[in-house]
Amino acid sequence: MTCTADRDQAARPAEKSSPHRRASRAAALLGLVLAVLLSVAGCGGDSPSTGPTLSATRGADGVQVFAVTGLPSMKFSATQLVAKAGKIRVDFSVAQGSPPHNFVVPRIPAAHTSIVSAGESQSVTFTVTQPGDYPVVCTLHPNMTATLKII
Ligand SMILES: [Cu+2]
Numbered sequence: 001m002t003c004t005a006d007r008d009q010a011a012r013p014a015e016k017s018s019p020h021r022r023a024s025r026a027a028a029l030l031g032l033v034l035a036v037l038l039s040v041a042g043c044g045g046d047s048p049s050t051g052p053t054l055s056a057t058r059g060a061d062g063v064q065v066f067a068v069t070g071l072p073s074m075k076f077s078a079t080q081l082v083a084k085a086g087k088i089r090v091d092f093s094v095a096q097g098s099p100p101h102n103f104v105v106p107r108i109p110a111a112h113t114s115i116v117s118a119g120e121s122q123s124v125t126f127t128v129t130q131p132g133d134y135p136v137v138c139t140l141h142p143n144m145t146a147t148l149k150i151i
Contacts, residue, residue: 051079051146056088063087063125068146070094070101070116070138076146081136085129085150093121101138105148108134115140 054077056064068090069077081090092103094116103124105111110126128134131150138144 051075052077053080053082054078056081056083059089063089065089065091067091067093068103070098070103070144072098074099074138074141074144076103076136076138076144079146080149081146082149082151083128085131087125087127088148089123089125091121091123092116094118099140101140101144103136104139105134105136108148111148 054066054068056066059065064083064086066078066081066083066088068081070092071077072095088111090103090111090113092101092113094101096119098118100115100117102115103111103113105126108126108128111124113122113124116122128148128150134148134150136146136148
């Protein structure tokens with residue numbers, strides 16, 4: 001949601017300064033520049049592929065394990081977590097020097113840590129049966145998002 005707002009704000013000044021009567025080449029160039037700027041700006045929540053992707057590792061008991069860290073920069077250490085349907089464990093830790101974070105998958109009630117302080121960790125285990133993209137969020141920092149991708 002904030003992405004849309006950010007993009008609108010970024011686009012508006014450029015549109016204002018764009019001369020109406022310039023050659024179409026200039027307009028095309030401006031469009032190209034805007035496209036590049038927008039793609040670089042990205043958006044963690046809407047474009048998971050722009051951030052680090054983490055594949056689950058298989059535990060001895062068949063559980064799929066992710067080690068995810070909440071960072072001082074208000075981000076998860078991975079923006080896309082890829083696993084197969086089944087039992088999943090997230091070992092969530094918060095980096096030293098970071099504000100507290102949690103790891104919450106709103107569509108999966110069991111996938112919900114409590115608030116974890118810097119230097120501490122908490123694991124949650126849950127089962128997902130339906131493939132799809134499940135949004136992940138830190139409820140303390142609504143822009144701190146990731147996607148759990150069940151394949
Ligand atoms: Cu957070």
